[in-house]
Amino acid sequence: MAKLHTYTAEITWTGNQGTGTSNYRAYRRDHDVAAEGLPTIPGSSDPAFRGDPARWNPEQLLLASVSQCHLLSYLHLCAVNGVVVTSYVDRPVGTMEETPGGGHFTEAVLHPRIEVASPEMVEKALALHTDAHKACFIAASVNFPVRHEPVVTATPA
Structure with missing residues (x-):
């Protein structure tokens, strides 16, 4: 159940x-x-x-939710798969199309920049983004594509 x-x-x-x-x-x-x-x-x-640019708008909050969910799913998968993440910053971009009487998101693209503890972890760290996407509750709930274009590097010694 x-x-x-x-x-x-x-x-x-x-x-x-x-x-x-x-x-x-x-x-x-x-x-x-x-x-x-x-x-x-x-x-x-x-x-x-006619909104206030100093305040969050719903479109930004939706995009932030997609990015946060991916981050949290990804960190969990890294932790249970032996990938030590030392830094993670995402600058997602969402595209919304206005239509007569409304509008809708056409896509969101996540651009996470990740550092891992050693060069041996880079390949697995990249691969785990696919699984994180599948595990993300928010990405599974929206009706537009969510793509990710990660860059993973090893933390300098």
Whole structure:
């Protein structure tokens, strides 16, 4: 039997400037993303949609979720397969296409840069990205392709 996990959050719109949504320009897209016991994330829409560029937008958060999930799956697989990761930085890129009345992501490309403890680990470290992708809950849940273009090097002695 499958184990079920439930997640909760509270999203509170903070952009009412006194007249609510009386017209398209009358309100800010600002909101807070919160969950019990965690720091609040300041959110808005993408600046292309009148959002605040100083706040996280949903598209960035989606991309970050895909990248975080891959990172955590990858680190686990490395740990259980004898690959010692000493550094991991990803700069993912997501592409969204606007369509009449909406839009959708067309792909996400992860660009992880990984250092491992020895040159003998590089080949296995590269190969484990395929398994990490298969194990990632978020990548398995989205309806767009998630690709990864990793670069793995050995930590200098």
